[in-house]
Amino acid sequence: MILGAIADDLTGATDLSLILSRSGMRVVQVIGVPNSLDAIADKADAVVVALKSRTNPAEEAVAMSVAAATALQEAGAKQLFFKYCSTFDSTDEGNIGPVAEALMDHLGTDVSIACPSFPENGRTVYKGHLFVFDQLVSDSPMKDHPLTPMRDPDLVSVLGRQTKIPVRLIAHDIVRGTTEGLAAAISAAPGISIVDAISDDDLRKIGHAAADLALITGGSAVAMGLAEVYREKGWLEPSSGSDTLDLPEGKGVILAGSCSQMTRKQIEKARLTGVPMMQLDPLRIANGETKTEDIVAFVESNAATGRLPPLVYSSADPSVVAAAQQALGRQRAGEIVENLMSAVAAALVARGFNRIISAGGETSGAVVAALGASTLAIGPEIDPGVPWVMTLDADRPMLLALKSGNFGSEDFFLKAWSMLS
Known part of the structure; x- marks a missing residue:
């Protein structure tokens, strides 16, 4: 296993699993915190753990996420990914910030990124602000979400209210530059960097720039370049994923x-x-x-x-x-x-x-x-x-x-x- 991923809900886990599978990785999705991954660790390049933690009390979400991270590490995961919704829907109490902070502490790292962009589904981040198609998320129907209404589009501000870790912006002009320059910007100072992304090319570049991070956080689309990174590192064989299923009648x-x-x-x-x-x-x-x-x-x-x-x-x-x-x-x-x-x-x-x-x-x-x-x-x-x-x-x-x-x-x-x- 190369990548261990923790998703804060089931559909988000499936979304991430699909993107990794499309890129040629063998993916298994696990429901809930696993007791052991020994039976599947050798059969998958990526294991995605689906939790039900998006709207739980923050301390419950943290406990589940750290337990999942431990299981993934014990099974040999080389990098961890914390997946949340591309609309970044949360509350001022969490759970994105508290979970990201806890995972960073668990891994002993003080640097990570946050990028919920998913251009194929109309979610983009520009100047640190989240858009749903041509609307700010605060003007979209997400403002009326029954559990996690999004009424502030400034992700630096939103995440900053949820965590004690410094939160800063890496703007699109840096993303548009070299991969090396983006990687340097990410590692320039401790904290979580909200990274602008308005295209799939941006997301692939972010994946390469984040290649050496212990933890990546974001929407599923920021994972689209990871398989290429892993091949360059010699961790992953040429495309081995498959999206065929024997469809049972019923x-x-x-x-x-x-x-x-x-x-x-x-x-x-x-x-x-x-x-x-x-x-x-x-x-x-x-x-x-x-x-x-x-x-x-x-x-x-x-x-x-x-x-x-x-x-x-x-x-x-x-x-x-x-x-x-x-x-x-x-x-x-x-x-x-x-x-x-x-x-x-x-x-x-x-x-x-x-x-x-x-x-x-x-x-x-x-x-x-x-x-x-x-x-x-x-x-x-x-x-x-x-x-x-x-x-x-x-x-x-x-x-x-x-x-x-x-x-x-x-x-x-x-x-x-x-x-x-």
Whole structure:
């Protein structure tokens, strides 16, 4: 194993795994802090540990991340990568800063970088400010995220409020210069450098400039140049990755818990196909009006109709989400939906369903936890940052498309399902 990666949610881990696989690395994705990686360390160039730590209390996120780092180091990882969302969504209390600081302390290093840029998905960093397509993140729909609203686009400021480590900017004119100059700028002083990046070429250069860092932090796209770096170092053989999977036959379902603008657009696009749909209301779940068996019965009765499998969703406009949070509490409103989605997934798998499309990081994490899977193989790409994956250790193989709420084109559900036909 060369690279050990720690991701703060499941869909982010899958996103990173895809990018590494595309670059020719053999990748295995692990769910949760592993007890041991001995069984897979020799079969993978990169191991990506998927945690559920983005919205946990900071001390929990730190403990999980350091435990994962220890397991990766013990398995021989030469470099560590801390992956978070390309929208850098967090709060002033964390968790990006506290985790990065703890990992640096764990590794005994005082220098790292932070770069959430992902141009292929419209995320860029310029003058230290994060853009989502042509909007500052603070003007984008991310400003209304129910758990981690992003209302400050200045990443130096955001990260500076989360950590005691110095945070500084490496501006685009330095990134546009030589790799050697960028590497020198990164190592010039202790701290975490927010690095501008507006193109894939910028990200590849950053990967080369960060070649000797013990820890890289960022969105998944900053890893796109790492395989080339490892080949230059003699650590990695010529392209050995594969994105082919033996696709098991079976029945499917779409579970959407994200309230992002893109997921809502994807639901509306699916609606036009006449797909059977069932919307969940946290208030009705809380008072017992909507039960697991109701949803399972709906899915089973509609499993063979339409161009898409049945769609169960809790996605709603920000005003509707805010009303539910006010009535139930922010944390409980989300947990109610996650727990129900988890129970539904487990019940459907027991009834022979083995193809699940899941929208939203929290929803995807809850679904995979219910399936009892701890390792995933990376398959073909559906949209940038989202592949099909297959469970390796469940009772029988299951195909999963685990989509971050903001990712994918408007026809994502159609595109994903058509790949299996």
